[in-house]
Amino acid sequence: LLSAFVLSVSWLSLFFTSRLLTNGPDLFFIITGLYFFWKGYANNKAKYNIYLSGIFFGLGIFTRFASLIMLIPVFIYIILKEKMHFIKNRNLWIMLILILLILTPFFIKFFSYKGEGSGVSGFFKHYFYERDTLIFNYVLDISYILKGLFIFLLVIGLSYFASLFIAPELVFKDEEIRKKLFILVWVLLPVIIFGLITSAVEERYLMLTLPFLAFLISHGAISITRYLKLKTTMAAMIIIALMVIGAYSQLTFADSLINSKKDSFxxxxxxxxxxxxxxxxxxxxxxxxxxxxxxxxxxxxxxxxxxxxxxxxxxxxxxxxxxxxxxxxxxxxxxxxxxxxxxxxxxxxxxxxxxxxxxxxxxxxxxxxx
The missing domain is CATH 3.40.190 (D-Maltodextrin-Binding Protein; domain 2)
Incomplete structure (x- = not known):
């Protein structure tokens, strides 16, 4: 609930909702796909959830092809959970087939296009030719995205990964450790990939990290109340106060930015x-x-x-x-x-x-x- 609140007040999601870009719909499709994947595969619920994840992952990648990179943490999680036995998992193959079927029109258009920058060579030239390494810039940009109190809560929330770094060898045995690695990879991957292939830092490229950044912020707020050993009522009041202060910073910045940019193009x-x-x-x-x-x-x-x-x-x-x-x-x-x-x-x-x-x-x- 706290994570959903943080995500809902993010200036980044609010600002780009009002822009003619694919990042907003892409965020919806990919996160919905992740929800069904986790429900069907990680939590062993009805197998149709895995099929639904394939549909939504496919729609997300079709909407914004760069989202393909978000299948990497999914694949890593599958390997860590099943090792090579995933090859025998029929449901995962159906998920992959559904993704490819949805992407079929994209591939037809991609390989039939003969204009400037066409083909695989044009793709690599566009993304990898004479690019600066901006990974560190993207890391710093997270503080610009979160601003004020939320960045402070994020730093505290990073304690969530403590057990992962203390006992990384348990990643093959412990589901909780595996989940933490998945979240870490999901957050770091866009920072690294877009830090390598883009010529300038753009906050919207990190939108797919927002759900888990919101989760870590929420974890940071809860960790403070646990550390102070507050009673339930007082803890709830402190958490609400932290959320309101953080939300105010996000909403005022979003309002200012939207109004200043509404006629910019x-x-x-x-x-x-x-x-x-x-x-x-x-x-x-x-x-x-x-x-x-x-x-x-x-x-x-x-x-x-x-x-x-x-x-x-x-x-x-x-x-x-x-x-x-x-x-x-x-x-x-x-x-x-x-x-x-x-x-x-x-x-x-x-x-x-x-x-x-x-x-x-x-x-x-x-x-x-x-």
Whole structure:
């Protein structure tokens, strides 16, 4: 109950609920999948729970493919529990088949796509090419996510793992130790993976850690009352006070952030709606910020290429109608001077600005000249 409360007031979940991103639905699907997995497999309840876990895990990965990494702690737990005997577990195979069936449309689209960054090589180039190691930055970012009292309670809540570090050899025999390792891996894995493959720290990449961070915060609050040996009524009052203080910090920050950011990308919406009104369904658009422009324009949106020669080849192949430059989404450096250097190829047709004086352009739409 305490964990659910902490999760419900998290500024991170509240803020990104109001954003056009997949992290919120993904969190729901993956955590629901974990619930059914734990109920059906770890607690040996009805086997249909394991099948439901496969469905929800599949939906989560389909929603946001990066969530695939969260199957790693699940697999580790299975290995520790059954060792290699899991191979004979029919229910686990059905779970895996359900995941793959749900992902089938994704794989069909992935392998049939022939645009920029396509295929397995494009996947690895996107995630692993010239990346800095940001693991430590993501660790520090947890304090920014939790803020104030909740980070203090988290530090105390880490005592939950004490028995795991005291007797790690019991991980094959003791279910409680196994559960603690599972939680630890679940929390650390996104920090490590996204610390290796992302070019900048983004709090939303750690959203899948929130349920267990909330659990550790709750454990920290309860540990304080146990250490002080308080009576039930006093302990409850202390815990409620800690939750209220922590929640106030989260909610006030969420309110401030949502209000300050609510119109921060509005120019992309205006530009996308204009593109929808001024293109046919078969037209192509080249722009950074593909998800936003695809959503608002309902058109085919292709990314910029890494260099100008490849860009010309893409123009010759796709015959796009418009090119969009925006400071809200980064595109290759050469693109910003391209219109000035190629006035015989593109002309500006519309623009949206940050200021009323129209001196700070946010989005400029160029039409290709053929």
């Amino acid at each position: 509005i120019q992309l919406r205006y530009a996308g709606e204009w593109l929808k009104q001024n293109t046919k369904e078969t037209d192509y658009i080249i722009a950074a910020g593909q998800p936003q422009f695809m959503y608002y324009s309902e058109r085919n949106v292709e990314p910029f290429t890494s260099n100008e020669d490849e860009f010309q080849a893409k123009i010759d192949r796709l015959k796009p109608k418009y090119m969009v430059l925006t400071s809200l989404e980064q595109s290759p450096e050469w693109t910003y001077s391209y219109p000035q250097r190629n006035q015989n190829k593109v002309r500006p047709v519309n623009g949206y600005f940050f200021d009323q004086e129209q001196k700070q352009p946010a989005v400029i739409i160029y039409e290709f000249i053929y």
